Amino acid sequence: MNKQTKNSELADLLDELDPPYESKEELKIGRMLDQYGIPFFYKQATVIYNDGKNEIWYPSFTLPQYSCAVVDYVTQQKQADERIDIYRYNQIPATVLGQRDINKPNWQEILYEKLKQIYRHPIEEMNYSVPCNPD
DSSP: OOHHHHHHHHHHHOOTTSOOOSSHHHHHHHHHHHHTTOOOEESOOEEEEETTEEEEEOOSEEETTTTTEEEEEOSSHHHHHHHHHHHHHTTOOEEEEOHHHHTSTTHHHHHHHHHHHHTOSOHHHHTOOOOSSOO
């Protein structure tokens, strides 16, 4: 299947309320977050310190009410392992998902439980606000 065919199939699945998802997997994750009532920004710019310099990354989902935690979808396991380490170094709470995670029959429940465990105190419950990208 070529890239144009894949993009056409994805476009057929999107509705007018969906962000311009780059993959079917991101569409699934976005719809799962909507289903569970978890607000998110899609592909929000995030400054990451990596290899001695600042870089701009665009994680798949940023959760503003969960201390700007990210849920990032990657296509290769090696990439997932590297991203986990870099997010940890930058002290950004992150869940990195790959294809094998999305293929599990109950992946939505697993992700939701992980978000509940890792990000127990959404900002709205803490009575203060922290910007996602402070100046």
